[in-house]
Amino acid sequence: MPTLSRRTFLASLASTVPLAVVVRRAHAAAIVHLTSEPATLDALAEAVLPSALGRAGITNAAAAFREWGAGYREGAEVNHGYGTSRLRSLGPTPLTKWTTQLDDLDARAQAKHQRNFRDLPVADRVALVRAVLEGQRVDRMPGIADASHVSLALLAHFYDSSAANDLCYEAKIGKATCRPLAESSRKPLPMLKVSER
Amino acid sequence: MRRVVESDVCIVGSGISAAMVADRLARTTNASVVVVEAGDESVPLSQRAATRTRFLRYGENPWLGDHLDGYEVEGPLQSRSMQVGGMAMHWGGVTPRFSPEDFRHKSLYGIGTDWPISYDDLQPFYQEAEEVMGVAGEQGPRDMDPRSKPFPMPPLPLTYNLELLKKWASSAGIAMWSQPSAKNSIAYGGRAQCCRNDTCSPVCPVGAKYSPDFTWNALRKTNKVRIVPRMLVRKLVLDSTGKQITHAIAVDRDRPATPVEYRAKLFVVAAGYTWSAHLLLLSAQSGAENGLANRSGLVGKYLAGHRNVGAYVDLPLRLYPGINEQHSLVSKQFMRHKAGGPFVRHDLRVWESSVGKTPRLADDSGALMLGDAILDDWRKRTKTGTARVRAYYDIIPDRASELTLDPARKNEWGDPLPKLVFRDAPESVALRAQTEDSIKAVFANMAKAGNGTVLRTSVDNFQDHPAGGCRMGADPASSVVDSWGRAHDHENLFVVGAPTCVTGSCANATLTFCALSLRSAHEMERGLPRKA
Numbered sequence: 001m002p003t004l005s006r007r008t009f010l011a012s013l014a015s016t017v018p019l020a021v022v023v024r025r026a027h028a029a030a031i032v033h034l035t036s037e038p039a040t041l042d043a044l045a046e047a048v049l050p051s052a053l054g055r056a057g058i059t060n061a062a063a064a065f066r067e068w069g070a071g072y073r074e075g076a077e078v079n080h081g082y083g084t085s086r087l088r089s090l091g092p093t094p095l096t097k098w099t100t101q102l103d104d105l106d107a108r109a110q111a112k113h114q115r116n117f118r119d120l121p122v123a124d125r126v127a128l129v130r131a132v133l134e135g136q137r138v139d140r141m142p143g144i145a146d147a148s149h150v151s152l153a154l155l156a157h158f159y160d161s162s163a164a165n166d167l168c169y170e171a172k173i174g175k176a177t178c179r180p181l182a183e184s185s186r187k188p189l190p191m192l193k194v195s196e197r
Numbered sequence: 198m199r200r201v202v203e204s205d206v207c208i209v210g211s212g213i214s215a216a217m218v219a220d221r222l223a224r225t226t227n228a229s230v231v232v233v234e235a236g237d238e239s240v241p242l243s244q245r246a247a248t249r250t251r252f253l254r255y256g257e258n259p260w261l262g263d264h265l266d267g268y269e270v271e272g273p274l275q276s277r278s279m280q281v282g283g284m285a286m287h288w289g290g291v292t293p294r295f296s297p298e299d300f301r302h303k304s305l306y307g308i309g310t311d312w313p314i315s316y317d318d319l320q321p322f323y324q325e326a327e328e329v330m331g332v333a334g335e336q337g338p339r340d341m342d343p344r345s346k347p348f349p350m351p352p353l354p355l356t357y358n359l360e361l362l363k364k365w366a367s368s369a370g371i372a373m374w375s376q377p378s379a380k381n382s383i384a385y386g387g388r389a390q391c392c393r394n395d396t397c398s399p400v401c402p403v404g405a406k407y408s409p410d411f412t413w414n415a416l417r418k419t420n421k422v423r424i425v426p427r428m429l430v431r432k433l434v435l436d437s438t439g440k441q442i443t444h445a446i447a448v449d450r451d452r453p454a455t456p457v458e459y460r461a462k463l464f465v466v467a468a469g470y471t472w473s474a475h476l477l478l479l480s481a482q483s484g485a486e487n488g489l490a491n492r493s494g495l496v497g498k499y500l501a502g503h504r505n506v507g508a509y510v511d512l513p514l515r516l517y518p519g520i521n522e523q524h525s526l527v528s529k530q531f532m533r534h535k536a537g538g539p540f541v542r543h544d545l546r547v548w549e550s551s552v553g554k555t556p557r558l559a560d561d562s563g564a565l566m567l568g569d570a571i572l573d574d575w576r577k578r579t580k581t582g583t584a585r586v587r588a589y590y591d592i593i594p595d596r597a598s599e600l601t602l603d604p605a606r607k608n609e610w611g612d613p614l615p616k617l618v619f620r621d622a623p624e625s626v627a628l629r630a631q632t633e634d635s636i637k638a639v640f641a642n643m644a645k646a647g648n649g650t651v652l653r654t655s656v657d658n659f660q661d662h663p664a665g666g667c668r669m670g671a672d673p674a675s676s677v678v679d680s681w682g683r684a685h686d687h688e689n690l691f692v693v694g695a696p697t698c699v700t701g702s703c704a705n706a707t708l709t710f711c712a713l714s715l716r717s718a719h720e721m722e723r724g725l726p727r728k729a
Contacts, residue, residue, distance in 0.1 A: 050572035068254060076251075077258045079399055083659045085274040087264070090255060126567055138558045138565050145255075152558065155571065159556040165519050168556070168575045175519030176253060178392040178403070181382065184356040188517050 023074060023093065030095035031070045040102045041066065041154070043118035047125035048151050049158055052167060065157045068144065069095045091145060098150040105132070166191055200449075200457045204231040204423070205725060207445055207461035209430045209476065210468035211236075212283025213707060214694025214714040216409035218465055220329060221718035223421040228725040230422045232413075233447060233459060235429040235472075236279035237262050239286050239410055246402040249394070259400040260286055265429075267609055272617025273659045274471060281426050282409040283469065285707065287399035289523065290379040290406040292332050292708040294323050296532045297343065298542070299702045302593070306540050308624050309593040312699045313671045313680040319712050320345055322719075326711035327377075330407040331385040334377030341372075341529040350382045353391065356520040358549035362584050363526055365512060366547060369646035371639075373526035373547060379407035379708075386411065397523045427451055431612055432480045433464060435687070439484040442690050448610055463721060466667075466692045467714065470500065473696040474600045474666035475615045477677075490667070490677050490684035490692070497600035499668045500619055501701035502660025503589040506543075506633055508640040509552045512649040516582025518551040531588070531639065532703060539628055541635045543590035544704045550585035553652050554578055583652065586643065588636045589703045592660060593622040600666050619660045662706040664698035682717035693717045 034041060045062035046055075053061060072095065078088040102117075108128050109117040117125060129151050136148055144160070147153035158164055162175040171188035205228035208215050219230055240248055240260055248259035263280040276284045297316035302309040320343075327334075328349045335352035336344060352375035355363060359375075366373045380391045380401075391405035404411065416422040427450040436443045445459040466473045474497040478488040488496050528545040556575040560566055566574060603616035621629065637654055644651045670676025673685035682697050684690040694710040697717075702709070 048567045050569050052569070052572060071251075072255065073257070076255065077261070078256050079252055079258045080264070080277045082276055082661075083273045085268060085270045085277050087269075087277060090257070129567065130565060133565060139563075140557055141555065151567075155558065155567075159571070159575075162519070164556070168572065168579055169517050170576075171517055173517050173519040175522075176395045178394055181354060181391050181393060184393060184521050185354045185360065187357050188520065 026096045027072070027074065027093040030093070030099045033099045034066050034069060034095065034102075038062070038066065039118040040106060040116070041150075043120075043125060044102070044105065044129070044151055045154060047122055047129055048155055050167070057163075061158045061161075061163075062154070064161070065154050068157055069098065072145065094145045094147070094153060098153060101132075101150040105129070108132070198455055200455060201460060202231060202425075202457065203460045204229040205461060206230045206463045206465060206721070207459045208232045208465040208467050209445065210234065210283065210466070210472065211281045211409065211413065211424060211426075212467065212469055212694075213285035213288075213409045214469075214710050215283075215465070215467035216285075216412040217326060217329065217711045217714040218467060218693055218718045218721070219416060219422045220412050221325075221715055222721065222725065223416055223419070224728075225722050226725040226727055228463075231459060231461070232422055232424045233428045233430055233445065234281050234424065234426045235265060235450075236281065236426065238426050239263065239280045239282045242404050242410070245400050245404075249396055249400045249402045252396065252400060265608070268614060270606065270614045270616065271603055272615075273619060273663075274617060275469075275663050279472075281413060281424060286408050286410065288408075288707060289398040289705075290401075291525075291705045292327065292330070292334070292377045292379050293527060293529075293544070293704040294342075294377075294712075295319075295702045295704060295706075295709050296341070296529060298533060299700065302591075302700065306534060308540050309622070310670075310699055313669055313676075314716075316343070318680075319709070319716065322712035322715040323708065325715050326708055329412070329715075330379040330711065331381055331388070332377055332379050332708070333375075333382035335375040337374045337527075337529060338372055341533065348377065350385055353378055353380060353382050353521075353524055355526070356524060356549065358516045358518070358520055358582070359524065359526055359547075361514050361516065361582075362547050362549070365514065365584070365647045366526065366528070366643065369643040371528050371530055371545065371643065373528045373545070376525045376527040376546065377708075378524070381405040393521045395519070395522050428457065429610070430459070430476060431610060432482075433466075433476065433489055433690070434480070435482060435484055435489070439686075440688050442489075442687055453610070463689050463691070463724065465717075465721070466690070466696075467694060470663045470666050470695040471600060471615055471617065473692050475602070477667070477692075478600075478602050479612055485686075490686045490690060492686050493674055493677060495596075495668065495675070495677050497615075497666050498596050498598070499594045499665045499699075500598040500600060500617065500660075500663060501592070501594040501665035501668075501698055502619060502663045503592055503701045503703050505587060505589055505657040505661055506636045506654070507585065507587040507657075508637070508654040509550055509652040510584045510586060510640065510644045510647070510649045511553060511652050512582050512584055512644075512647045514582040514647070515580065516549055516584075518549050518554070518583075520549065522549055524548075529704075539631055540624075541590070541628070541632050542703050543588040543632070543636055545639070546587050548585040548587075550583040552583050552585065554583055584649075586640050588639070589661065589705075590632050590636060591625075591703045592701065593625040594665055594700065595620040595622040595625075598622075598665070619663070660701065662701060664695040664701050664706055664710070667692040667696035668699050669697045670699070681720035682713065683720065691717055691721060
């Protein structure tokens with residue numbers, strides 16, 4: 001039996017069921033895709049995240065990103081701030097876009113190197129990502145769901161974390177985690193480098 | 198068909214002012230108290246760690262369902278939040294007192310209006326509010342920060358960052374200390390010690406920050422107060438003399454076809470600066486054609502607040518953002534206007550910050566960075582630190598700073614929604630540029646003293662910590678309620694907390710709302726069955 005491409009699957013879904021259901025199913029399919037085929041995302045993480053994280057740290061960061069994506073709830077109400085009565089909700093799931101972009105990285109790798117993205121040396125992976133992002137206006141870290149490309153979303157997710165903050169300051173700050181109040185007066189303890197752990 | 202509910206006291210609204218009143222009445226009287234709240238129950242403490250996680254990850258609202266649909270109002274509504282506990286479910290827990298000068302602007306400086314009470318009148322109720330909520334604080338210099346008793350809890354410790362920033366402020370000649378906060382520096386009131394989750398606003402996941410649900414939960418356990426959520430009061434109804442409120446008409450959001458009447462000896466409108474004045478205006482009726490308590494025509498007028506001038510200062514200090522970002526230093530040094538010059542008063546706060554030091558994707562030349570380059574760049578840029586500085590300054594409210602009924606927008610029951618406009622009084626308009634320049638000069642002086650650079654300065658375009666709309670006063674012709682919050686026009690109607698404020702000071706106002714509410718409750722007690 002021939003394999004149904006995700007694009008074809010989604011197109012066939014769209015012709016038979018309401019849009020909201022299509023979106024939910026597409027989101028679910030994207031979760032399956034990300035979790036059942038983690039290698040491309042892991043390879044992307046190795047290319048764009050800092051090596052100071054070590055292999056385990058990079059794998060963890062990619063896993064946390066997948067978990068973030070799986071937990072995304074399109075249409076969920078966003079925290080309403082002060083000074084306005086306007087309510088906002090989360091936009092469309094970014095997962096479907098991300099899985100397509102991961103497939104695209106694979107396709108580009110095949111076209112240029114006749115290998116899957118995950119099998120390329122890091123330098124070639126970085127070059128492919130740069131090629132994809134060429135021409136895009138890239139400056140500040142985007143919001144995770146708003147990122148134009150999965151590589152930028154992955155970076156935004158990681159750099160928003162307490163672990164990234166600790167890595168930058170090379171100190172155990174533990175931003176936004178439950179920590180003893182009394183210790184707040186002390187200079188944060190230094191973090192061991194990966195090689196020292 | 199209609200349902201009738203009777204009690205000694207009917208409180209409309211369940212926010213922090215309502216909680217103060219109910220708590221006081223439950224402690225000192227045998228009165229039956231019913232609290233009517235339009236919104237839903239708030240998310241219980243046991244679920245707040247989970248909703249906080251989703252807030253941090255996705256920006257989701259941690260207070261699920263905390264609003265009524267269709268309440269998009271024109272003007273700067275402070276918050277859409279409407280739930281058991283009100284806006285103080287997600288407040289920052291910052292609790293400075295107003296200064297003695299706040300109550301005497303006219304007599305001291307010839308500007309604005311004096312309050313009918315003094316700081317000394319309110320001081321015992323400040324203390325009571327601090328003890329009910331649990332406030333951790335540090336005594337500031339006594340001439341700037343007068344207190345008759347110590348804070349109930351020791352101060353939140355200054356973080357490593359704040360200790361450095363305190364020295365910096367001191368080098369600029371500014372005395373700063375730990376910001377008083379309704380956050381537990383030690384276990385207090387059966388609640389946990391703060392553990393720096395650092396999301397006080399919008400949600401504390403451990404209950405270390407006071408929120409009104411703790412008071413409501415305690416009162417419910419003892420059956421002292423009955424709280425009715427999802428019940429929107431639409432109108433208060435007068436008796437034939439026009440002196441007394443007989444009942445409130447409400448709509449049960451679950452059974453809207455059956456109107457509900459709340460009959461009580463005493464009615465307390467505790468619905469914040471927006472919904473209190475809104476209800477009084479909605480309650481227009483024969484004998485009160487312009488709304489209840491509105492013979493003066495001032496219901497909804499003189500909305501008050503303060504404006505924020507903020508800046509970020511790059512300093513040659515190695516700071517570690519994230520230790521406890523929501524805690525700050527405070528100074529009242531500039532809350533005492535110096536005689537001789539133009540009227541300028543403001544508070545001053547300093548926080549750790551990461552502004553200007555966050556990771557980025559492109560270097561200074563605009564070239565894309567990936568991999569190690571991003572971290573290297575970030576590390577280089579964080580060798581120095583950023584301080585956030587901010588001052589609230591006084592605004593004298595204008596009469597036309599007002600809440601009116603909006604004929605163009607109605608809720609699903611056909612009642613017009615409020616429309617909000619904030620305006621500075623002419624004297625504040627005249628002083629605005631000078632005030633803001635003066636504050637910016639303070640920031641510049643601080644930056645210079647620390648060999649730093651002001652990265653950017655901003656001025657808010659809205660008034661924060663809004664209040665007013667039912668201002669208090671001794672003269673019924675120029676105020677809505679007396680100094681106790683009792684309506685001049687109706688013997689058994691109180692308005693409490695934020696709406697009764699004459700001015701908004703230049704500091705966070707919630708503690709003052711609470712103190713005023715407790716003072717009102719003391720007055721209410723006089724007509725209620727007292728405990729032996």
